[in-house]
Amino acid sequence: MAGQGVFKDLLDGDVFKYYVDGAWTPTTSGKSVGIINPSTLKSLFKISACTQDEVNKCVDSCKAAQKLWAKVPLWKRAEHLHKLAAIMKDQKITIADCLVKEVAKCMKDAMVEVVRSGDLIDYTAEEGIRILSEGKFLTSDPFPGNERNKYCLASKIPLGVVLAIPPFNYPVNLAVSKIGPALIAGNSVLLKPPTQGAVATLHMVHCIHMAGFPNGLVNAITGKGSEIGDYTTTHPGINCISFTGGDTGIAISKKAGMIPLQMELGGKDTCLVLEDADLELAATHIVKGGYSYSGQRCTAVKVVCVMESVADELVKKINEKIKKLTVGMPEKDCDITPVISETSANFIQGLVEDAKEKGAKLHQEWKREGNLIWPVLIDKVLPDMRIAWEEPFGPVLPIIRIKSVEEGIHHCNANNFALQGCVFTKNIDKAIMISDAMESGTIQINAAPARGPDHFPFQGLRDSGIGSQGIINSINMMCKTKSTVINLPGPSYSMG
Numbered sequence: 350m351a352g353q354g355v356f357k358d359l360l361d362g363d364v365f366k367y368y369v370d371g372a373w374t375p376t377t378s379g380k381s382v383g384i385i386n387p388s389t390l391k392s393l394f395k396i397s398a399c400t401q402d403e404v405n406k407c408v409d410s411c412k413a414a415q416k417l418w419a420k421v422p423l424w425k426r427a428e429h430l431h432k433l434a435a436i437m438k439d440q441k442i443t444i445a446d447c448l449v450k451e452v453a454k455c456m457k458d459a460m461v462e463v464v465r466s467g468d469l470i471d472y473t474a475e476e477g478i479r480i481l482s483e484g485k486f487l488t489s490d491p492f493p494g495n496e497r498n499k500y501c502l503a504s505k506i507p508l509g510v511v512l513a514i515p516p517f518n519y520p521v522n523l524a525v526s527k528i529g530p531a532l533i534a535g536n537s538v539l540l541k542p543p544t545q546g547a548v549a550t551l552h553m554v555h556c557i558h559m560a561g562f563p564n565g566l567v568n569a570i571t572g573k574g575s576e577i578g579d580y581t582t583t584h585p586g587i588n589c590i591s592f593t594g595g596d597t598g599i600a601i602s603k604k605a606g607m608i609p610l611q612m613e614l615g616g617k618d619t620c621l622v623l624e625d626a627d628l629e630l631a632a633t634h635i636v637k638g639g640y641s642y643s644g645q646r647c648t649a650v651k652v653v654c655v656m657e658s659v660a661d662e663l664v665k666k667i668n669e670k671i672k673k674l675t676v677g678m679p680e681k682d683c684d685i686t687p688v689i690s691e692t693s694a695n696f697i698q699g700l701v702e703d704a705k706e707k708g709a710k711l712h713q714e715w716k717r718e719g720n721l722i723w724p725v726l727i728d729k730v731l732p733d734m735r736i737a738w739e740e741p742f743g744p745v746l747p748i749i750r751i752k753s754v755e756e757g758i759h760h761c762n763a764n765n766f767a768l769q770g771c772v773f774t775k776n777i778d779k780a781i782m783i784s785d786a787m788e789s790g791t792i793q794i795n796a797a798p799a800r801g802p803d804h805f806p807f808q809g810l811r812d813s814g815i816g817s818q819g820i821i822n823s824i825n826m827m828c829k830t831k832s833t834v835i836n837l838p839g840p841s842y843s844m845g
């Protein structure tokens with residue numbers, strides 16, 4: 350279905366074109382990048398390997414379009430976004446089908462990703478018209494030595510061209526979570542989709558095209574991040590970078606110029622289970638949080654620290670639930686589907702082998718066919734094992750048995766990643782104090798980590814990111830403050 354029907358203009362032969370100035374355009378490089386189906390390991394799609402000149406063309410086009418878009422009234426910007434949301438929802442099957450094939454996400458989750466993205470756009474339009482219509486009015490007299498002879502009008506203005514770079518695991522959702530706020534705030538967007546996930550994302554871009562946004566307001570460049578990434582992120586025409594992905598983001602932030610950065614990076618989300626926890630509830634959340642989309646979520650539970658006295662019971666409950674997970678192809682809507690690439694599967698296998706060699710106990714037999722890895726619970730993990738610290742991005746979950754809550758908090762805080770975490774206990778006072786002590790962007794009480802609902806603030810500390818996302822924070826981040834000061838000829842006090 351990809352590149353068919355209303356999406357037929359995306360293809361030049363068997364290569365997906367890039368999108369500039371409102372037109373699907375073949376690259377002049379004559380080169381393409383292949384996308385492998387993670388489930389079959391066979392070649393699936395080809396996308397254009399764009400050149401540096403084409404990046405320049407996209408940035409120039411974004412710049413010109415932004416100047417005009419900044420003059421479009423907020424209600425009209427919102428109207429365009431609502432139209433986009435509706436079109437995306439209409440096209441959900443085609444976009445979801447791309448996700449199934451390209452990133453091996455099961456069909457039901459792929460559909461959820463597209464519909465959730467439409468909802469995110471609608472919500473962004475609603476929030477945007479309110480947030481952006483409000484500024485501040487200040488008078489000069491509160492500051493020592495001043496009379497009331499100056500009025501300051503502070504308002505929110507666009508940044509210019511926003512570079513949006515999403516990762517493979519939620520290529521559509523994490524593209525629109527950047528595009529929506531950028532557009533409502535009067536910016537234009539240069540999108541660089543992840544290679545794996547690019548075709549789904551380009552179909553979403555065509556929905557932007559169909560929604561009738563001005564030409565050039567959103568341009569999409571494709572190619573390997575390792576080849577065009579540095580050129581694009583250091584381009585002088587870029588005024589903001591919103592990036593989601595792994596450690597690449599750390600390198601980008603070191604090279605980027607003096608522009609606002611929004612970085613959503615890796616996570617090693619710690620789940621703390623206390624002696625008084627509802628173990629059935631904890632096990633349900635640990636299995637859902639640890640294994641959904643085969644553990645390939647930044648918000649996946651990535652290490653469980655459980656009090657020794659309840660560890661056996663918790664492990665038993667987790668194992669019972671793991672047994673019920675279906676393993677297979679995304680087309681069959683299985684719970685566990687192939688991980689994104691052979692490199693990723695080898696990396697996960699390496700982490701498991703290291704833990705096994707160092708004495709960890711695997712509750713399930715290690716089984717792998719191609720990129721498909723059967724779910725594993727790795728018990729009795731110790732701090733010298735790599736899996737205690739590294740992010741596997743796969744269906745393997747380490748358990749650390751702890752003697753005190755402090756030990757669990759220490760493990761959480763000793764990791765460079767600090768995205769989310771969670772704590773299971775019936776004692777709400779304790780939960781709040783533990784949440785304060787766990788130095789991560791968000792702590793969930795009695796539930797697994799999660800980004801959504803998408804208007805909640807979402808941020809990582811330390812190596813997990815810069816800034817805060819979520820619809821409201823992203824809108825605020827994608828504009829700056831401009832002040833106009835009215836200087837009166839003399840002091841003026843109302844009713845004075």
Ligand SMILES: NC(=O)C1=CN([C@@H]2O[C@H](COP(=O)(O)OP(=O)(O)OC[C@H]3O[C@@H](n4cnc5c(N)ncnc54)[C@H](OP(=O)(O)O)[C@@H]3O)[C@@H](O)[C@H]2O)C=CC1
Nearest residue numbers: 516517543544573574575578594595597613614615616647
């Ligand atoms: N904190 C959060 O909100 C989230 C974090 N993540 C994290 O993302 C990671 C998984 O995603 P993954 O796609 O593998 O991450 P990567 O960091 O490998 O890639 C992310 C994006 O960066 C691009 N890229 C690669 N190199 C460069 C470069 N030099 N300059 C600019 N862009 C570049 C990639 O393009 P290409 O594909 O062409 O290489 C892709 O679009 C995990 O660590 C996960 O935790 C995921 C979701 C949410």
Ligand SMILES: O=C(O)[C@H](O)COP(=O)(O)O
Nearest residue numbers: 519646647648799800801
């Ligand atoms: O990148 C991710 O992992 C997703 O944004 C997760 O979203 P969720 O936690 O709401 O499923």
